[in-house]
Amino acid sequence: MGDPASIGPEITVKALSRKELYDKCRPLVIGDARIMDMALQELGRNDISVHKVTSPHEGLYRQGVIDVLDMGLVDADKLELSKVSSMAGTAAFGYVKKVIELAMKKEIDATVTNALNKEAINLAGYHFSGHTEIYAEYTGTKKYTMMLAHHNLRVVHVSTHVSLREACDRVKKERVLEVIRIADEACRSMGIEKPRIAVAGLNPHCGEGGLFGREEIEEITPAIRAAEAEGIHVQGPVPPDTVFSKARGGWYDIVVAMYHDQGHIPLKMAGFVYNSEAQKWDAVEGVNITLGLPIIRTSVDHGTAFDQVGKGSANELSLINAIEYAIGFALNSNIQNRMI
Structure with missing residues (x-):
């Protein structure tokens, strides 16, 4: 469900109001049932109801009913929407930890996360820089990376949530090779038989033969x-x-970026479209995927958007993209007799 004070509940309702998703999977929300009820009321969706469950096997999984594994972590009377709070951080962290446990026990096929607020979870005492690090910790994963995807443009990262100075220091042969291998395996998991991988340089003009830096020569x-x-x-x-631009034009199936913004900026330029005349987002598309885990994890490619909470205008396309990617990964993993 994501941070309960965020747009997560709203876009979850919008996404799960689509019949075509129920034709492809059985979606279960991990969160607080009362918060989901509030989102339904704000959107005026009297045609949809919340069904509380205690395990995935209790779900009804039909359009018009949102199955919620109710964690009961939020006092809805005290929750302030659009605000950072330790209560919201505790809840958001709890939802993520629970969905990881369900996936590790193979009670579900894939996990999809809405945004959490890093300040809120740290305020609650959980000192992680984001979802990726939480998943790595609770799955015991040492070698992993983030992949962003928007249609045919896919990017993986050598480093993500560190300072730019530290990111440059992390460009080492062993790590770059590790991410290339993960990128190759990820593409094959998506059904790409012979992945074409491009590796970005770190420095302008790839260092210009050492004039602007030697990382390309010595490490990349x-x-x-x-x-x-x-x-x-x-x-x-x-x-x-x-x-x-070459990757978007079809030259490559995936790009290995050297640091967070090098990969994030082009993906969000492609996927985030703001309509200045209507003063609204026409599209907020893209998927964040953690590679190298023993379970499937996809996510929206945006934040908590506190400025949009309660307006009914939050865009659900990124969440729908994330769900569809999760379905694709699950199907390609040949997982049988379990529920997405």
């Missing part, structure tokens, strides 16, 4: 050569100011 290129020796179809380093 050796990683690319090692990956080629393993039979991976990889090219680079490619100048970061052109590699994403």
Whole structure:
């Protein structure tokens, strides 16, 4: 459900009001039933009801009913929408931890997360920089990375939630090679038989032969050569100011970015479309996927959007994209006799 004070409950209602999703999967919300009821009321959706369950097997899984595994972590009378609070942080963290437990026990096939507020979960005493790190901790995963996807544009990252100075220090051969391998495996999991991988440079013009930095020479290129020796179809380093346009044009199936903003900015330029005349978002698309985990995790590619809470205008496209990606990963994993 995401942070209960965020747009998470609203876009969950909007996404799960679509019949086509129930034709593809059995969606279960992990959260607070009363908060979901409030979202239904705000949107005027009297045609939809909330069904509280205590386990996935109790769900009805039909359009017009939103099945909620009720955690009871929020006092709705005290919750302030659009505000950072330890109560909301505790709840958001609890939802994530629970959905990880269900997936690790194989009671569900895939997990999809709405946004949480990093300040709120840290205020609640859970010192993580985001979903990715929570998933890594509670699945015991050491080698993982974030992938962003918008249609045919896919990006994975050598580093994410660290300072830019530290991100540069993390560009090492071993880590770049590790992310190339994860990218190759992820594409194959999506049904791409022979993935074409591009590796972005770190420095302008890929360092211009060492004039603007030596990371390409000493770390990135050796990683690319090692990956080629393993039979991976990889090219680079490619100048970061052109590699994403090439990928969007179909040259590559996925791009290895060196740090958070290098990968996030082009994805959000492609997926986030603001209509200045109507003063609203026409599209907020894109998916955040954690690769390298023993379970499937996809997520919206946006934050809690406290400025939009309660207005009924929050865009659900990114959540729908995330659900569809989760379904695709689950189907490609040949998972049988369990529920998404």
